[in-house]
Amino acid sequence: RRSWAEPWKIKMVEPLRVTTREERERALAEAGYNTFLLRSEDVYIDLLTDSGTNAMSDRQWAAIMLGDEAYAGSRNFYRLEATIQQYYGYRYVVPTHQGRGAEHLISRAAIRPGQYVPGNMYFTTTRLHQELAGGIFVDVIIDEAHDPQSLHPFKGNVDLDKLEALIRREGAQNIAYVSLAGTVNMAGGQPVSMANVRAVRSLCDRYGVRIFLDATRMIENAFFIQEREEGYANRSIAEILKEFCSYTDGAWMSAKKDALVNIGGWLAVNDAELFDELRNLVVVYEGLHTYGGLAGRDMEAMAVGIEESVQDDYIRARIGQVRYLGELLTDWDIPIVQPVGGHAIFLDARRFYPHIPQREFPAQTLAAELYLDSGIRSMERGIASAGRDPKTGDHYYPKLELTRLTIPRRVYTQAHMDVVAEAVKAVYDARAQTRGLRMVYEPKYLRFFQARFERL
Numbered sequence: 001r002r003s004w005a006e007p008w009k010i011k012m013v014e015p016l017r018v019t020t021r022e023e024r025e026r027a028l029a030e031a032g033y034n035t036f037l038l039r040s041e042d043v044y045i046d047l048l049t050d051s052g053t054n055a056m057s058d059r060q061w062a063a064i065m066l067g068d069e070a071y072a073g074s075r076n077f078y079r080l081e082a083t084i085q086q087y088y089g090y091r092y093v094v095p096t097h098q099g100r101g102a103e104h105l106i107s108r109a110a111i112r113p114g115q116y117v118p119g120n121m122y123f124t125t126t127r128l129h130q131e132l133a134g135g136i137f138v139d140v141i142i143d144e145a146h147d148p149q150s151l152h153p154f155k156g157n158v159d160l161d162k163l164e165a166l167i168r169r170e171g172a173q174n175i176a177y178v179s180l181a182g183t184v185n186m187a188g189g190q191p192v193s194m195a196n197v198r199a200v201r202s203l204c205d206r207y208g209v210r211i212f213l214d215a216t217r218m219i220e221n222a223f224f225i226q227e228r229e230e231g232y233a234n235r236s237i238a239e240i241l242k243e244f245c246s247y248t249d250g251a252w253m254s255a256k257k258d259a260l261v262n263i264g265g266w267l268a269v270n271d272a273e274l275f276d277e278l279r280n281l282v283v284v285y286e287g288l289h290t291y292g293g294l295a296g297r298d299m300e301a302m303a304v305g306i307e308e309s310v311q312d313d314y315i316r317a318r319i320g321q322v323r324y325l326g327e328l329l330t331d332w333d334i335p336i337v338q339p340v341g342g343h344a345i346f347l348d349a350r351r352f353y354p355h356i357p358q359r360e361f362p363a364q365t366l367a368a369e370l371y372l373d374s375g376i377r378s379m380e381r382g383i384a385s386a387g388r389d390p391k392t393g394d395h396y397y398p399k400l401e402l403t404r405l406t407i408p409r410r411v412y413t414q415a416h417m418d419v420v421a422e423a424v425k426a427v428y429d430a431r432a433q434t435r436g437l438r439m440v441y442e443p444k445y446l447r448f449f450q451a452r453f454e455r456l
């Protein structure tokens, strides 16, 4: 088998600054041991997120020059609308400034206070907007998703028995919609199979329950279907994407991931009445219905990004790079979530630091130690991110205590992945001497973004 390289070459570079250990000690102390509070200039390889950090192509940069900045009816909106209709298949499109904007609108328009929102594992902003709209999130993902060592090929799947039990217990009229994410970020970027979404569709049709898709990383999900699911090996990514979406009633997307732009999001539905309400809400919270908080140039770049994101050779290279890093780590027996997901390597902080109890924030500790060793920034995806149960006020205690190494699209080279793996190994080799953290400042909403910690 011959080696295989990315289907693009680099035309512009952005210099990186290597820092010293003492510079990083000072920067991290100022950031309250929270990688979200670090300055970008103090970060060497930035694996905090794949959101908005992806490299645009020359054609996307060219699209920036084609911005039609008319307040109403921008040419760029109609191009974006047509592109979403073509590739995702939905009828009505509403642009938003980013994913959160779309989550806010769909939650307000489609949830009545007290209704239940079953979903395949929670995502922080998605659940928060559902709760702010009075919804009650219920996790209906298969049990394997909560087991970092389970090799189930589609850990994002919905457990149909859990879903049907909820519908029968609460009554279909008390289910706002099924909130389906493909891939599932908090489970480790794990995909949903076509068979599962088809089965969820037929179950929901029996009870008259809607399904809305978080399509943020749906192209990566399509790749796993092409690679792992019977009957899809010879289907293109674009065909798989469109079929999957056809089993849902609408979708929201943070275009800052799959669509390769630095800002942007959209919401799309097939129901005309729901669209009317969304189209009206968008002018209250995001901007006119033909720009939704975006400049015309951003919408044009997003349309080009969508067209590039469905190219089979591009997505194979993208997933291949994540897998390459995963293999380096598993060769050293470093515990990560398996199977390797679409957008990141998730270090299993519970197995990495078995001596640090979850209340001392092992995943946050691991992100801090990795930054100190090498200037590599990662993100906590454990108890700090899980937040507090609104009913009891106590922390949620998630089974998954993970530190995410999130790989931006078309940004870093294989050499950077080698450096990352060696840094993780250095931290792993020193793990016995590492102590946990205590939280010294806790904000009310989505605390992980701005919380501050100190060493124990």
Ligand SMILES: Cc1ncc(COP(=O)(O)O)c(/C=N/[C@@H](Cc2ccccc2)C(=O)O)c1O
Binding pocket: 048, 049, 050, 051, 098, 099, 100, 101, 123, 124, 125, 126, 181, 185, 214, 216, 217, 254, 255, 256, 264, 265
């Ligand atoms: C599956 C899914 N659905 C919606 C959104 C919101 O989209 P947006 O509002 O950011 O555009 C996101 C954003 N995910 C980013 C950024 C982030 C956001 C909250 C907490 C931590 C990190 C990440 O995972 O790094 C997502 O992953």
